[in-house]
Amino acid sequence: MEEKSIDVLLEDEIAFRLEELNGLPLDSEEFGKACESIDRLYKLRIEKLKGDLEKKNSNRALMSNILNVGVSTAVAGASLLFKNKWLKRGFIFEEKGSISSDLTRSLMSGITKFKK
Numbered sequence: 599m600e601e602k603s604i605d606v607l608l609e610d611e612i613a614f615r616l617e618e619l620n621g622l623p624l625d626s627e628e629f630g631k632a633c634e635s636i637d638r639l640y641k642l643r644i645e646k647l648k649g650d651l652e653k654k655n656s657n658r659a660l661m662s663n664i665l666n667v668g669v670s671t672a673v674a675g676a677s678l679l680f681k682n683k684w685l686k687r688g689f690i691f692e693e694k695g696s697i698s699s700d701l702t703r704s705l706m707s708g709i710t711k712f713k714k
Contacts, residue, residue, distance in 0.1 A: 608639060619636065
């Protein structure tokens, strides 16, 4: 026998109670009790939906954080690789020290600059 989810069970119970409500006179005590039970069932359903939504939002936030860390790491790694490649080319170009390019100077200033 397959198990029904809580959502389906709540919907079935609410539908059953609403059909049961149709046969009761409006001014009877049973009508008031039936309305209260339907109200409690709807509140349970709303709380269940809120819990599901909060769980989905927390999963999205976690995935977003993981993605942000991955992208930042990739950007930092690419930056280091780029600077390393061009700095090596600059050192080969300036082996004799007679010519200093603007690119090598800017790369060296970026490497030797320390933030306070």
